[in-house]
Amino acid sequence: MSITEADLTLDDIDLSDIEFWAGPRDVREAAFRLLRATPGLPHFEERVIEDSPFPQGPGYRALTRHEDIWYVSRNPKLFCSGQGSNIGDMPQEMNEFFGSMINMDDPKHFRLRSIVSKGFTPKEVNRVEGLVAAKAKEILERVQAQFPDKTCDFVENISAALPLEIICDMMGIPAEDYGRIYGWTNTILGVGDPEYVTSYEDLMTQSLEMFTYAQALGEDRRANPQDDITSVMMAAEVDGDQLTPQEFGSFFILLVVAGNETTRTAISHGMKALTEHPDQRDLLYGDFETHARSAMEEIVRYATPVIHFRRTATEDTEINGTPVKAGEKVVMFYNSGNRDERVFENPDAFDITRPLQPAQVGFGAGGPHFCLGANLARREMTVMFDEIRRSLPSLRITGDPAYLQSAFINGIKRLPCEWD
Numbered sequence: 037m038s039i040t041e042a043d044l045t046l047d048d049i050d051l052s053d054i055e056f057w058a059g060p061r062d063v064r065e066a067a068f069r070l071l072r073a074t075p076g077l078p079h080f081e082e083r084v085i086e087d088s089p090f091p092q093g094p095g096y097r098a099l100t101r102h103e104d105i106w107y108v109s110r111n112p113k114l115f116c117s118g119q120g121s122n123i124g125d126m127p128q129e130m131n132e133f134f135g136s137m138i139n140m141d142d143p144k145h146f147r148l149r150s151i152v153s154k155g156f157t158p159k160e161v162n163r164v165e166g167l168v169a170a171k172a173k174e175i176l177e178r179v180q181a182q183f184p185d186k187t188c189d190f191v192e193n194i195s196a197a198l199p200l201e202i203i204c205d206m207m208g209i210p211a212e213d214y215g216r217i218y219g220w221t222n223t224i225l226g227v228g229d230p231e232y233v234t235s236y237e238d239l240m241t242q243s244l245e246m247f248t249y250a251q252a253l254g255e256d257r258r259a260n261p262q263d264d265i266t267s268v269m270m271a272a273e274v275d276g277d278q279l280t281p282q283e284f285g286s287f288f289i290l291l292v293v294a295g296n297e298t299t300r301t302a303i304s305h306g307m308k309a310l311t312e313h314p315d316q317r318d319l320l321y322g323d324f325e326t327h328a329r330s331a332m333e334e335i336v337r338y339a340t341p342v343i344h345f346r347r348t349a350t351e352d353t354e355i356n357g358t359p360v361k362a363g364e365k366v367v368m369f370y371n372s373g374n375r376d377e378r379v380f381e382n383p384d385a386f387d388i389t390r391p392l393q394p395a396q397v398g399f400g401a402g403g404p405h406f407c408l409g410a411n412l413a414r415r416e417m418t419v420m421f422d423e424i425r426r427s428l429p430s431l432r433i434t435g436d437p438a439y440l441q442s443a444f445i446n447g448i449k450r451l452p453c454e455w456d
């Protein structure tokens with residue numbers, strides 16, 4: 037695609053084209069502005085994945101306006117998740133195997149979420165607060181000791197390390213296995229980027245390895261409970277019912293993947309935005325207590341680490357006047373909802389004082405699947421930026437990011453940084 041913002045038309049926009057996502061970000065933003073301004077819900081064909089064993093699906097409608105995303109997300113009876121939450125279709129067993137509860141509807145979803153939520157109560161999140169602070173401090177001390185010339189890759193050494201080490205620690209994964217978890221996560225969310233995933237088979241092999249690892253961990257903690265959330269989840273009961281090791285294995289994949297790459301992405305984009313907007317950085321660093329809450333929400337809005345999730349219409353219905361047939365796929369583009377000019381004043385500006393309402397949709401737009409780890413992610417981001425402004429306030433991004441090639445995660449693979 038070699039078009040510029042000025043001559044962009046609807047016919048130029050193909051949200052299934054990986055080139056669109058790899059292309060210039062201002063063209064992408066312009067495309068979503070145009071889609072938001074155009075009445076109706078445009079239909080897109082699905083991308084053909086070369087060596088996937090599954091046939092190409094029937095296509096999807098794109099939801100780009102905040103209001104439509106909000107409506108669909110909060111009406112799970114009309115727009116379900118049980119047929120898959122990614123755009124492409126997989127057989128039902130595989131949906132649950134890979135997606136766990138993100139690909140389920142009630143009552144199955146409710147049962148599973150009630151059990152695993154026991155690992156994410158405010159009490160559990162508060163319990164890890166001290167751990168998050170200690171890790172953030174340790175990470176910054178480590179980079180200063182490791183890089184005497186005061187420059188390193190921000191993603192590898194800073195933003196990826198915190199969420200990875202926290203979730204592994206919470207789950208009771210030993211430190212020597214962190215590297216394997218990091219590799220598996222990169223593979224599963226790196227679909228579409230040849231640096232991470234070379235073939236469909238490779239993806240399947242690595243997912244199975246991760247599943248087997250998790251199942252063994254779950255079985256072990258049921259037999260020998262320890263002070264970690266794996267033990268809490270394996271012991272939890274809802275109506276006399278416990279998680280099976282298989283269910284835990286699938287949930288583990290969702291949790292570790294969902295919790296790692298997203299938070300890393302938010303911290304990376306956040307550091308980049310604070311470097312590019314020194315007035316906002318000074319405001320935050322100057323009065324962290326006052327601004328931290330809205331600043332973290334603004335970073336998630338501005339970055340929107342998870343680009344989309346899908347729902348499927350369960351009956352003939354309509355969205356804002358546009359008819360949608362039973363079985364049609366609708367895809368919520370959170371990145372676009374978060375830049376909706378009807379909802380956010382000056383949406384392209386990075387403004388850490390932006391009011392919390394109307395809510396940004398980076399963690400989802402409400403409803404039963406709202407991000408289970410939102411409070412943990414907010415806590416990790418807050419603690420990381422607090423630690424940076426205390427112990428390394430001169431830390432800044434010095435070059436262009438290497439973006440992940442993905443239509444699903446707005447990831448940053450590498451980001452050079454330096455400090456004085």
Ligand code: HEM
Pocket residue numbers: 109137138139149203290291294295296298299302336340341342345370397398399400401402403404405406407408409410412413
């Ligand atoms: C900035 C970081 C994060 C972002 C932007 C993010 C974003 C999201 C989004 C958009 C959803 C789907 C919401 C929906 O369909 O309504 C989601 C679901 C989920 N997230 Fe997060 N997430 C983040 C961090 C985390 C963390 C740290 C964890 C756990 C350690 C986590 C665990 C989950 C789980 C388990 C689900 C599925 C919930 C369900 O289906 O009921 N996320 N997240």
